[in-house]
Amino acid sequence: MPILAYHMVEPRFDLSVTRVKPPQFRRQIERALTAGYHFVTLGAYLASPSRDEKRVALTFDDGYDSVYDHAWPVLRALDIRATVFVVTHFMGKMDDWDVNFGNIRFRHMDVTRIQALHDAGWEIGSHTCSHFDLTRLSPQGRREELVLSKQELEAWLHAPVRYISYPFGNTNAAVIADCRAAGYQGGVVMGRSQVTLEASYALKRTGVYLFDFPWLFSQKLLAKYEKMFNLIQRGIDICSDGTVLVRQGIGKPIK
Numbered sequence: 001m002p003i004l005a006y007h008m009v010e011p012r013f014d015l016s017v018t019r020v021k022p023p024q025f026r027r028q029i030e031r032a033l034t035a036g037y038h039f040v041t042l043g044a045y046l047a048s049p050s051r052d053e054k055r056v057a058l059t060f061d062d063g064y065d066s067v068y069d070h071a072w073p074v075l076r077a078l079d080i081r082a083t084v085f086v087v088t089h090f091m092g093k094m095d096d097w098d099v100n101f102g103n104i105r106f107r108h109m110d111v112t113r114i115q116a117l118h119d120a121g122w123e124i125g126s127h128t129c130s131h132f133d134l135t136r137l138s139p140q141g142r143r144e145e146l147v148l149s150k151q152e153l154e155a156w157l158h159a160p161v162r163y164i165s166y167p168f169g170n171t172n173a174a175v176i177a178d179c180r181a182a183g184y185q186g187g188v189v190m191g192r193s194q195v196t197l198e199a200s201y202a203l204k205r206t207g208v209y210l211f212d213f214p215w216l217f218s219q220k221l222l223a224k225y226e227k228m229f230n231l232i233q234r235g236i237d238i239c240s241d242g243t244v245l246v247r248q249g250i251g252k253p254i255k
């Protein structure tokens, strides 16, 4: 049973493949519903372990405006709620944490928009404060990113924040220990297997990207060809890791 991970649902051109176009997003969701799948938040997905193989958790990373502008209208009309992982220090700001390949910047949702989604039944999770790779931070920097982002979101939403999406999908045993200490109940990674890590803090997701044409998308829902998807996913993760090397310097803790 898959957990899907989207990033941007964005009509503007960008060299990044971590976006889908709005009509593409609508088609994917509608086709999945027609095929009998139904979508829930990550919390709902984990709360009721079900044998229902057509239940899919729908998640969005980074909290871009395009989720509010282009994904929410589609989902609202279909009575679907999802989980969005927010980078708290970039709310209402441009995505300066990311390397700019396409000479175009994307804005993150501000507090009002996050609150509107929460009021509509969406689940809000943490994607840290600054989108640093947690595995490259000092223990103190790592804890600050985890604790502060959770506290900020809970103060804005007046609700518990239970889940973390690790920036760049990177985590390890030390990060997970700090997540647990900070009060997170679970964490999500991207589609690489990390069998040595505690399962509920390394929940595997399947990324949906620009090149996911209908056939490929349906195969992801069916969780077929898992090895091939993991390989593609790893390639995308390596590109993301390239981003972090540029931003954070190779191998040295930055906080």
Ligand SMILES: [Zn+2]
Binding pocket: 061, 062, 127, 131, 167, 168
């Ligand atoms: Zn991210």
